[in-house]
Amino acid sequence: MPERPVLRLLRRRLLQLIPLLIGVVVVNFCLIHAAPGSFLDVMTSDNQVTDPALIARLRTTYGLDDPLWLQLLKYIAAVAHLDLGFSYRQNMPVFDAILAHLPATLILMLSGLGLAVLVGVTAGIIAAVKINTIWDSIVSVLAVVFFATPSFWLGIMLTVLFAVKLRWLPVGDMTTLGADGGTFAQLLDVLRHLVLPALSLGLFYAAIYARVMRTSMLEVFRLDFVRTARAKGLSAVRVTLFHVLRNALLPVVTMLGLQMGTVLAGSVVIETVFAWPGIGTLLFDAVSTRDYPMVLGIMVLGSLMVVAANLAIDLCYLWLDPRIEVG
Amino acid sequence: MAMQPRFEMMRRFLRNRGAMMGSLILGAVVVIALLAPVVYPGDPLRIVGPAELWPFQDARFPFGTDALGRDIAAMLAHGARTTLLIGILASAASTVIGITVGAVAGYYGGWVDEAAMRGTELFQTIPNLIFILTIVVILGPSIAHIIVAIGVVSWTSIARLTRAEFLTLRNRDFVQACRAMGLGDGAIIVGEILPNALPPVIVLSSLIIAGAVLFESAVSFLGLGDPNVASWGKLIGDGRELIRTSWYVCTIPGLAIVVTVLSLNLIGDGLNDVLNPRLRDR
Numbered sequence: 001m002p003e004r005p006v007l008r009l010l011r012r013r014l015l016q017l018i019p020l021l022i023g024v025v026v027v028n029f030c031l032i033h034a035a036p037g038s039f040l041d042v043m044t045s046d047n048q049v050t051d052p053a054l055i056a057r058l059r060t061t062y063g064l065d066d067p068l069w070l071q072l073l074k075y076i077a078a079v080a081h082l083d084l085g086f087s088y089r090q091n092m093p094v095f096d097a098i099l100a101h102l103p104a105t106l107i108l109m110l111s112g113l114g115l116a117v118l119v120g121v122t123a124g125i126i127a128a129v130k131i132n133t134i135w136d137s138i139v140s141v142l143a144v145v146f147f148a149t150p151s152f153w154l155g156i157m158l159t160v161l162f163a164v165k166l167r168w169l170p171v172g173d174m175t176t177l178g179a180d181g182g183t184f185a186q187l188l189d190v191l192r193h194l195v196l197p198a199l200s201l202g203l204f205y206a207a208i209y210a211r212v213m214r215t216s217m218l219e220v221f222r223l224d225f226v227r228t229a230r231a232k233g234l235s236a237v238r239v240t241l242f243h244v245l246r247n248a249l250l251p252v253v254t255m256l257g258l259q260m261g262t263v264l265a266g267s268v269v270i271e272t273v274f275a276w277p278g279i280g281t282l283l284f285d286a287v288s289t290r291d292y293p294m295v296l297g298i299m300v301l302g303s304l305m306v307v308a309a310n311l312a313i314d315l316c317y318l319w320l321d322p323r324i325e326v327g
Numbered sequence: 328m329a330m331q332p333r334f335e336m337m338r339r340f341l342r343n344r345g346a347m348m349g350s351l352i353l354g355a356v357v358v359i360a361l362l363a364p365v366v367y368p369g370d371p372l373r374i375v376g377p378a379e380l381w382p383f384q385d386a387r388f389p390f391g392t393d394a395l396g397r398d399i400a401a402m403l404a405h406g407a408r409t410t411l412l413i414g415i416l417a418s419a420a421s422t423v424i425g426i427t428v429g430a431v432a433g434y435y436g437g438w439v440d441e442a443a444m445r446g447t448e449l450f451q452t453i454p455n456l457i458f459i460l461t462i463v464v465i466l467g468p469s470i471a472h473i474i475v476a477i478g479v480v481s482w483t484s485i486a487r488l489t490r491a492e493f494l495t496l497r498n499r500d501f502v503q504a505c506r507a508m509g510l511g512d513g514a515i516i517v518g519e520i521l522p523n524a525l526p527p528v529i530v531l532s533s534l535i536i537a538g539a540v541l542f543e544s545a546v547s548f549l550g551l552g553d554p555n556v557a558s559w560g561k562l563i564g565d566g567r568e569l570i571r572t573s574w575y576v577c578t579i580p581g582l583a584i585v586v587t588v589l590s591l592n593l594i595g596d597g598l599n600d601v602l603n604p605r606l607r608d609r
């Protein structure tokens with residue numbers, strides 16, 4: 001009996017994952033060791049430690065006197081056990097610090113992407129159905145403009161308009177300090193804080209999806225099965241929504257998977273604009289204080305997220321179009 | 328390439344309205360960048376007037392001044408130099424890396440191809456901007472390092488495209504003929520296959536310039552750029568504190584970025600139509 005495709009896919013991907021993750025760790029490890037000065041130098045000067053005996057002891061504790069390859073092997077072995085090292089800056093294990101900040105970033109990423117798919121796919125459908133009309137032109141122009149707009153600048157401009165001038169929405173942060181009320185009120189509060197960051201992050205991707213969706217809808221419209229469906233007497237709306245849409249979504253799904261890393265990176269920048277308490281805030285603090293274990297940890301976890309997203313996308317493929325061989 | 332098709336290409340490019348508009352805008356940006364030292368001699372980052380002067384308030388400062396009293400127009404003009412320099416050189420760097428990896432992978436195939444593609448995948452997996460920020464922080468904030476960082480992160484799409492082109496070209500008759508004539512691998516790759524593989528790669532590297540401009544602006548915005556050089560992203564970053572009173576300090580350089588990236592994208596799309604006719608309507 002043939003193996004189920006889902007299982008085969010999962011096994012293949014997990015086997016590819018291991019060398020990929022080792023690669024990410026090696027690249028970043030080399031990068032960080034190319035830096036002048038170790039994190040220990042920063043740490044000791046921050047805390048004004050000058051006692052050479054203490055510094056020597058710290059070097060031994062952190063394994064800095066080991067040869068580089070041994071340090072690398074030790075790090076890889078530790079990562080395999082989900083131990084990403086200790087952040088002296090946050091004064092807690094890197095893994096715990098990232099885990100504490102991850103939910104905020106995930107909320108921002110998912111709402112930004114959700115918005116992008118919703119707006120982009122809708123705009124793309126409108127442009128394709130109303131091709132060569134004013135609607136098509138409006139969508140095209142907006143898509144070209146938002147594709148050229150830096151998200152952080154869009155964020156600032158939206159803040160000026162909606163938070164500073166109109167005072168409809170809060171300026172930054174994730175919650176209102178000292179806000180009281182039930183769970184519902186708190187949820188609403190977070191949502192109000194989420195609108196502007198999600199828009200800033202999402203509109204760039206909405207622009208991409210609108211263009212991709214328009215093209216792919218037009219391609220699918222030309223296919224035989226659409227003509228058959230119309231000939232069967234199905235209405236134009238029904239054919240568009242149920243037959244064309246499902247097939248035309250495939251390229252958008254592909255892009256979603258490819259872009260997971262850029263979305264994570266984009267939310268890092270957006271977070272600094274809106275003081276959103278996620279990975280971005282953590283990363284920014286880590287790079288400016290040379291907290292290398294933290295930087296490395298964020299890269300490793302970020303890459304892991306990308307791989308996981310791609311796996312999820314492959315599973316989506318199986319569902320959207322069972323004919324596709326994924327592997 | 329014969330003259331006739333080249334004229335045909337020119338004609339098609341000139342007929343493409345978006346591409347023409349993009350070329351005009353980009354031309355203007357290039358002129359501004361070139362003339363910056365003439366029109367605004369001296370350090371654009373020096374203080375020249377009262378702080379937070381709004382645009383059009385004083386004829387000497389058409390775009391106003393920032394929180395310190397620096398001329399925004401002067402910083403914009405000099406910033407155009409930084410932006411174009413980093414955009415073009417970073418794109419060139421990533422094109423060179425990408426073509427090298429892609430050509431070797433596509434030409435030799437087998438385990439070389441496998442290894443090169445796994446490497447490419449690796450660089451695609453690391454979240455791009457996070458990677459750039461880390462490289463810049465480690466190497467130190469300078470224009471050269473920003474170029475290196477963007478180049479290291481942006482080459483993967485070029486490598487994939489070059490590889491695909493090489494895969495379709497490497498067994499063509501003219502390549503076989505070159506091998507039969509005893510031409511070395513290097514000569515065949517550089518002299519015979521590469522010129523045929525270049526047109527789509529050129530399109531992609533023109534689009535990478537646009538991406539590089541956006542990356543640079545983000546790096547400078549976050550305060551990790553060269554502190555002694557005027558840059559549009561840095562101007563936005565410096566103006567952030569003023570959004571309650573003088574939001575124009577952020578708005579103006581942002582518009583400059585949007586217009587420049589827009590024009591680069593329009594040109595890239597136009598080139599795509601001209602050089603890759605089979606990809607048209609995509």
